[in-house]
Structure formats: C-alpha cells, structure tokens
Amino acid sequence: MTKTESVQKEMIAAMKAKDKERKESLTLLLSALKAKAKDKREALTEEEENAIILKEIKQTKETMESAPADRTDIIEQCKNRLAVYDVFAPKFMDEAEIEKLIDETIAELGLNEPLQPMAKGKIMKTLMPKVKGKADGGLVNQLVMKRF
Numbered sequence: 001m002t003k004t005e006s007v008q009k010e011m012i013a014a015m016k017a018k019d020k021e022r023k024e025s026l027t028l029l030l031s032a033l034k035a036k037a038k039d040k041r042e043a044l045t046e047e048e049e050n051a052i053i054l055k056e057i058k059q060t061k062e063t064m065e066s067a068p069a070d071r072t073d074i075i076e077q078c079k080n081r082l083a084v085y086d087v088f089a090p091k092f093m094d095e096a097e098i099e100k101l102i103d104e105t106i107a108e109l110g111l112n113e114p115l116q117p118m119a120k121g122k123i124m125k126t127l128m129p130k131v132k133g134k135a136d137g138g139l140v141n142q143l144v145m146k147r148f
Helices: 003-016 020-040 046-066 072-088 095-109 119-131 137-145
Strands: none
Touching (some): 003 020, 003 046, 003 072, 020 046, 020 072, 095 137, 119 137
16 A cells, blocks of 8 residues: 555545544645646655655644744644654664664775765765665764764
C-alpha cells in the first residue's frame, strides 16, 4: 500500500470518527500528494511521497514558528497537524548510522585523518546523495564538522 493510499484510508477513518482536525490535516496532505501525482502524470515513487510529506512538515513548522505568540489557535493547529504528519513521515537514520556512513565515505575517498578543511566539500558531495530522504541534512553537516 502506497503512502497516498494510507493517507486516504486514514482520512476516511477520521471522517467516520468525526475527528475534524485530523481529517483536515489528512486532506491537506492527500491533496499535496495527489497534486504532485497529477503533475507527474503517473504514480509517485515512495521517495517522492516521502519528499512531499517532509515538505509539508517543513512548511507547517515554518508556519508555527512565524505565528505570533498570542495566536495560540494557529500554534495549536500546527502542532496537531505535525502529530498527524509524523505518522506518515519516513524514519530517519540515527547518529550512529550516519557516523558509519561518514567513515565509509572518508575511506571511499581515500582521505587521511586529520582531515583538511578543503575535504569537507568532497565528503558532503559524496555523502548527501546516500542519505537524501533518510537523514536530516543539518545533523549530517554537524557530524561531518566534528571531524575537522
């Protein structure tokens, strides 16, 4: 079952349970997934579905952060929406898995310890395609920077 189908199934369940907020969140997510599939004119791959879900999560977090502190209704709505989206979000790699990939990438590139600051670009260029959609880019950058 694709994520789009899962979202649609959950939305129907929320409608039956008369859970208005959950239904609205799932409707937004489903419309984003369907719009991308329509633009593409074929079914989305799992990676594409994950990218759309992560984009929706990012936009919701930005909305929550930019909302004035006195607008608790918007902040609460965003928190509820994030809770719904997190169910469908891809699971990210933990620090140990990322560290292992960094070690493998350094060995693959034939770099020696201590690393030169110029090597960071080579490492990141090789590493990022391996972790795309599987790990937070900011965390990957922090872990690479620890090596210098």
